[in-house]
Amino acid sequence: MVRVGRHLSIRGGYAAAAKEAYSGGMQCFQYFPKNPRSLTIKRFDRKDAARCADFCREHDLKSIAHTPYPTNLAAEGDTARQRVVESLLNDLDIADSCGSIGVVVHFGIYKGPEPLQGYQSIIQSLNDVTSQWDGGAKLLIEIQSGEHAFMGTTFEELAQIRKLCQRPEQLSYCLDTCHMFASGMWQGAEDLKWIETGERLEVLGEIAAVHFNDSLFPSGSRRDRHAPVGKGYIGEEAMQWMLTLPQLKDVPFVLETPPDEDGSYEKQLNLMREWGSQS
Numbered sequence: 001m002v003r004v005g006r007h008l009s010i011r012g013g014y015a016a017a018a019k020e021a022y023s024g025g026m027q028c029f030q031y032f033p034k035n036p037r038s039l040t041i042k043r044f045d046r047k048d049a050a051r052c053a054d055f056c057r058e059h060d061l062k063s064i065a066h067t068p069y070p071t072n073l074a075a076e077g078d079t080a081r082q083r084v085v086e087s088l089l090n091d092l093d094i095a096d097s098c099g100s101i102g103v104v105v106h107f108g109i110y111k112g113p114e115p116l117q118g119y120q121s122i123i124q125s126l127n128d129v130t131s132q133w134d135g136g137a138k139l140l141i142e143i144q145s146g147e148h149a150f151m152g153t154t155f156e157e158l159a160q161i162r163k164l165c166q167r168p169e170q171l172s173y174c175l176d177t178c179h180m181f182a183s184g185m186w187q188g189a190e191d192l193k194w195i196e197t198g199e200r201l202e203v204l205g206e207i208a209a210v211h212f213n214d215s216l217f218p219s220g221s222r223r224d225r226h227a228p229v230g231k232g233y234i235g236e237e238a239m240q241w242m243l244t245l246p247q248l249k250d251v252p253f254v255l256e257t258p259p260d261e262d263g264s265y266e267k268q269l270n271l272m273r274e275w276g277s278q279s
Contacts, residue, residue: 002243002276003027003062004212006255006265013045014052014098018061026269028062028252030209033094033103036068039087044094053099062252064140064174064209065095065103072108073122074151081121085128088139092129095137101208101252102138104174107152107161118151123164130167140174140208145182145224153183155194159201172206176256177242178213178227181234184220188238195247204247212253212272214239226257229268240275 005026008017014031021029034042056063067088075081091103110118129139141161144152151157162168180186185194198204214232216225230236243253253272260267 001027001250002272003250003252004255004269004272004276005029005252006257006269007031007066013048014094015048015055018052018055018059018063018098021061021063022055022059024269025273027060028064028254030064030066030104030211030252030254030256032068033065033091033098034068036066037070039068039070039083041086041090042094044097046097049094049097053097056099063098063100064252064254065091065098065100065137067091067103067105071105073105073125074108074110074118074149075125076110076112076117076121081125081128084125085132088125088129089132092133092135092137092139096135100137102140102172104140104142104209104211106142107144107149107157109149110151115151119157119161122151122161126161126171127166130165130170133170138170138172138208140172142174142211143176143179143183143185145176145179146184146222147182147224153179153185155185155197155201155203159203162206172208173203174209174211175207175248176211176213177234177239178211178215178224178232181215181219182217182221182224184222187219188234190241191238195245199247207248207251210242210248210251210253211256212239212243213256228257228260229255229271236271240278243272243275244278 005028
């Protein structure tokens with residue numbers, strides 16, 4: 001079964017988001033576990049989170065959380081890194097309580113002169129988090145577009161970072177179709193090169209989620225601007241091909257796109273359902 005859904009607000013609570021996904025005919029959804037613009041630790045309603053987990057289990061819903069925007073795995077200095085680590089542990093606690101697969105996190109941005117130091121900072125941050133975490137939710141490292149930083153745009157990087165971490169079993173991956181297209185990794189249509197690379201590096205088997213976004217700019221532009229599904233440079237044929245790849249069977253496909261003309265997402269979700277039914 002192809003699982004399709006979109007990013008939802010938790011304004012009404014975690015359980016309410018799960019119920020909105022189910023009532024909208026979705027099989028998955030994404031949410032921010034707390035304020036998306038802050039790393040402030042959230043004291044959350046554990047009973048509401050437990051209701052979310054119970055509802056998702058009952059209705060076979062899959063969910064993923066997305067860490068706040070200021071999260072920077074490449075942050076330098078003990079103080080900055082500790083703030084990121086504590087925030088991620090909070091995100092994982094919320095996600096685990098809600099029964100989610102994991103928390104999507106970016107490589108972050110390193111501005112120093114030595115790229116190796118940036119990668120070392122990322123590994124240190126991941127080690128600091130995973131050494132203190134024993135829950136079921138994982139950190140899902142997302143492939144990047146290359147717009148703000150050079151790091152995280154290749155499977156080679158993702159695989160090597162996971163390999164060098166002390167507890168790689170607590171790390172998986174999240175693909176983003178717009179990021180892959182913008183970075184030049186994916187050329188669109190039936191482009192098999194990145195699949196072959198992903199299989200060789202054992203990345204494909206660890207993909208836990210896909211952000212399903214069309215692109216406002218051409219492949220290789222390094223511009224991370226999402227377009228509604230089928231309305232951008234990637235186009236319907238390539239997006240359908242990606243959605244129905246056997247290597248991504250049962251992986252949640254989540255929209256992070258602008259809404260349809262009427263303000264809803266029904267056209268895009270219905271298009272994904274139609275494609276999924278043909279797989």
